[in-house]
Amino acid sequence: MIINKEEVIVRNMKKVWALVLTTAMALSVLSGCSGSQKPEAAAASGSQEQKTEEQKTEGEKTEAAGNSEKETVTLRMWGGVPAEAGPQAACDNFNELYKDKGIQVEYERFVNDDTGNLKLETNLLSGTGVDLYMTYATDVLAKRAGGNMALDLTDLMARDGFDLKQYFGNMAEAYFVDGKPYSIPTKLDQYGIVINKDMFDAAGIEIPTEWTYEEFAETARKLTHGEGQDKVYGMFWNSQQDLTYLFTYLVAQTNGGDPMYLSGTETSFTDPVVVKSVDLINSMMNVDKTSPTHTDSVTQKLSQEGMFLTGKSAMTVGPWMVRSIKDTATYPHDFTTAFAPYPVVEKGQRNYTQGGYGDHLCINPKSENIDAAWEFAKWYATEGMIPVVEGGRVPAANTYNPEEVAKAFLNGAEDHIDLDSAMKILITPADNYAVPSITNHIAEVKKVATEELEKIFIGQQTVEEGMAKAKERADALLK
CATH class of the missing domain: 3.40.190.10 (Periplasmic binding protein-like II)
Known part of the structure; x- marks a missing residue:
């Protein structure tokens, strides 16, 4: 099937990419820029005057006590990219942002080869060690969807109004398995x-x-x-x-x-x-x-x-x-x-x-923390990927600032990568x-x-x- 330019989720980015391309050689000054996504500011309530214990209602006291006793959910996220190439920084950003919301995530790297994928699938089938994970090939995604190793996300998407077409365009449906979404595509793949x-x-x-x-x-x-x-x-x-x-x-x-x-x-x-x-x-x-x-x-x-x-x-x-x-x-x-x-x-x-979409983020159906894993998956796909851009992974979602993506991709590569050919082959969205x-x-x-x-x-x-x-x-x- 052909995905025309106007149907690609980044169709509105062309003018920005053209500007970035014409000025690409000037981006050497960016080596000192940060490529990490900064976590959001703390909740506004933190700056408000706090009530004394005497001023609190009984309901507020009960809620506070419940929150203090609530255990933090720790998610286990598996991916094939080395932690130091961006995934750990992304997880650190999430942990800072969600530390008061009771969710944290730990990253574990598996090697994306037969041995590494077998190790991942053994853990998925046993129901231990993995809450969510990356799949890197469509045939493997189909296998995991059919083998009860990837959760059908239909109900979660409907519940939260998370429309894949809104964020990723019509091309997202090309990665459904038997008409159902078993992953969120996170990376725009362009190769050469x-x-x-x-x-x-x-x-x-x-x-x-x-x-x-x-x-x-x-x-x-x-x-x-x-x-x-x-x-x-x-x-x-x-x-x-x-x-x-x-x-x-x-x-x-x-x-x-x-x-x-x-x-x-x-x-x-x-x-x-x-x-x-x-x-x-x-x-x-x-x-x-x-x-x-x-x-x-x-x-x-x-x-x-x-x-x-x-x-x-x-x-x-x-x-x-x-x-x-x-x-x-x-x-x-x-x-x-x-x-x-x-x-x-x-x-x-x-x-x-x-090209197309890659880095398919899946949830283990045997996870005991599906709702928390879903929160991380949505955040990572639409907000959290800037740290991995420096490792060459361009986000698929249309929620990112394309200029920020280009700067992160080129950061640290000024002396080692030909910027003109990189922009043309790897970053600038294609026609189909x-x-x-x-x-x-x-x-x-x-x-x-x-x-x-x-x-x-x-x-x-x-x-x-x-x-x-x-x-x-x-x-x-x-x-």
């Missing part, structure tokens, strides 16, 4: 290829604003050099984290928000755009040798930070590492990072911008997004794709053989 601008400049290559698969592959060939431990790769695909990135970040540019489906009863695994996307990655890994092989990525436990920020690859697949780019103490580097759109098969074939509409057996379909892609990338079968098998297996699940 991450580029070592210094390497591009040294090779005389301009930062692309549009390119084809062949132009992308040729650029990777030009940037690959050296041997052994000294080799610099043109591209790092990060395949050990998720083999299906190619659907989300390559196929979706042309085919839209359901890149693994032709319909609810048929997959797209033999579609020409899919086959060419798989062939691009396979050729770069195993023919051109311009990217580490999937085997090396898995066995050597390679990471984007370990490859890109150490100068071992000139490009990588996704910009969720903005927080690491800023963290030069942990990841020392002196080059500038820029961003480019993902390539498409042929010129003029781009139909969509890869590739957003999902099909969730039929999505977890099982993704598992099939992963299994067959792995066999392709380690040389056990050809691209055509593997994708034909994937289609046969996955289509059988959908019948």
Whole structure:
């Protein structure tokens, strides 16, 4: 489905973004600005003259005694972002704001990989340790909604008049599961290829604003050099984290928000755009040798930070590492990072911008503190995200000041991020997004794709053989 510009929740922000973009290079002075959301002032009653005990009515005395004995609810919030990259500051702000309202929140980080998600789901199913949590992929959201690990928020939204369309526009409904909201989307996702601008400049290559698969592959060939431990790769695909990135970040540019489906009863695994996307990655890994092989990525436990920020690859697949780019103490580097759109098969074939909503905030249905968790979820989505903006997470809600968001995003990155390309690719709202509409057996379909892609990338079968098998297996699940 296409989400037009006027339907995107940030449609009224265009003029502000244009102003920010034209003045972006002057934002270096912002490094001293605070990126944290300041808690609201204390309640006005605190400044009023207090009654003496003798002046209070019996009802007031009883209420005061009840409040003093009331226990504080402590929520346990799980997320995949390191605490120091914004979540802890957001929780601290909430705790200050709600300290007199009987709600506090503690943050626990889980690693967003198979092991980390299994740990989270084990706690969700046991009913202990988690009140609310982040989900980062739509297939995982569907799995958790169907497995009684995410609360249907319909009743809470109706009770409080919390209308997702009011805050997030029509696109919010694209992330419903079976027509029901099991999460609040908190982040506006916009992605692109991450580029070592210094390497591009040294090779005389301009930062692309549009390119084809062949132009992308040729650029990777030009940037690959050296041997052994000294080799610099043109591209790092990060395949050990998720083999299906190619659907989300390559196929979706042309085919839209359901890149693994032709319909609810048929997959797209033999579609020409899919086959060419798989062939691009396979050729770069195993023919051109311009990217580490999937085997090396898995066995050597390679990471984007370990490859890109150490100068071992000139490009990588996704910009969720903005927080690491800023963290030069942990990841020392002196080059500038820029961003480019993902390539498409042929010129003029781009139909969509890869993006939509992410960081889906869910409530554990087994939580004993659902009302308190709901209070935190509403606050975080609509008020509390400024601390995480500095780590590269742009809020999805239309309740934020866009100028404040831009300043927070760029704060501390003036010497390490190319501001012009960051604004264009990551921050300025796009015209249309590739957003999902099909969730039929999505977890099982993704598992099939992963299994067959792995066999392709380690040389056990050809691209055509593997994708034909994937289609046969996955289509059988959908019948």
